Amino acid sequence: MIETRDLLFRALADPTRRALFERLCEGGEQSVGALTVPSGISQPAVSKHLAVLRQAGLIAGRHEGRQSYYRAQPAALAPLVDWTGRMTRFWEARFDDLDDVLKRMDQ
Amino acid sequence: MTDAAAATRSVIVEREFAHPPGKVWRALTQPHLVAEWLMAGDVAPTPGHRFAFGADWGHVDCEVVEVEPERRLAYSWDGKGLESVVTWTLTPTATGTLLRMEQTGFAPDNKLAYHGAKAGWPRFLGALGDLLARVD
Numbered sequence: 638m639i640e641t642r643d644l645l646f647r648a649l650a651d652p653t654r655r656a657l658f659e660r661l662c663e664g665g666e667q668s669v670g671a672l673t674v675p676s677g678i679s680q681p682a683v684s685k686h687l688a689v690l691r692q693a694g695l696i697a698g699r700h701e702g703r704q705s706y707y708r709a710q711p712a713a714l715a716p717l718v719d720w721t722g723r724m725t726r727f728w729e730a731r732f733d734d735l736d737d738v739l740k741r742m743d744q
Numbered sequence: 745m746t747d748a749a750a751a752t753r754s755v756i757v758e759r760e761f762a763h764p765p766g767k768v769w770r771a772l773t774q775p776h777l778v779a780e781w782l783m784a785g786d787v788a789p790t791p792g793h794r795f796a797f798g799a800d801w802g803h804v805d806c807e808v809v810e811v812e813p814e815r816r817l818a819y820s821w822d823g824k825g826l827e828s829v830v831t832w833t834l835t836p837t838a839t840g841t842l843l844r845m846e847q848t849g850f851a852p853d854n855k856l857a858y859h860g861a862k863a864g865w866p867r868f869l870g871a872l873g874d875l876l877a878r879v880d
Contacts, residue, residue, distance in 0.1 A: 721754075721755050724755045728755065728847070732759050734780070735781040735782075735843075736759075736761060738771055738777060738781045739761055739763045742771065
């Protein structure tokens with residue numbers, strides 16, 4: 638879980654990547670070419686940023702002909718916001734350990 | 745505070761242990777025992793007592809807010825981006841103790857934004873809740 642968060646934080650720490658992700662969230666699926674035009678950086682640089690976002694699970698891509706299309710996967714952000722799932726797993730593991738401690742303790 | 749109220753959530757974990765409440769209480773309140781299953785920290789069943797639980801990944805700040813020996817123990821549980829209260833309730837059963845842990849709190853957007861401000865996150869975080877709402 639921590640690793641997932643690290644990947645997300647790392648992916649989103651860069652303002653160019655954040656901007657790309659936001660554009661995909663707001664504008665739906667877009668080609669790398671369409672994303673490059675307003676970004677102010679080269680297409681290879683955009684592709685590199687998109688690869689980092691994809692690795693973090695924030696976007697998904699598909700190829701069609703010579704173009705690559707990407708769409709946002711905003712559900713990947715849930716670990717950053719939803720602490721309840723993380724804490725539930727944390728406490729369940731702690732309860733397991735507590736049971737072991739109780740068995741070892743004197744009455 | 746409406747935003748914070750909307751973001752308030754609870755985590756509840758409940759389990760029955762084949763041990764009497766007195767023993768479970770000791771495991772909850774004696775630091776050397778607590779360290780074995782939860783985290784290392786100078787916990788004490790004294791209202792107002794402040795301490796910190798530490799682990800290799802970080803620490804949480806705590807303050808005891810409620811003590812009812814062998815029945816109920818509550819302390820605040822504040823970590824990075826999370827403010828919450830952990831309440832332990834012990835109920836005697838025929839064969840032992842029903843232990844209930846309820847953690848209630850919130851990770852306010854403004855706090856996340858505060859932590860992210862240095863990296864220029866506020867605008868992004870402001871949109872985060874909306875995005876997630878749309879996905880669900």
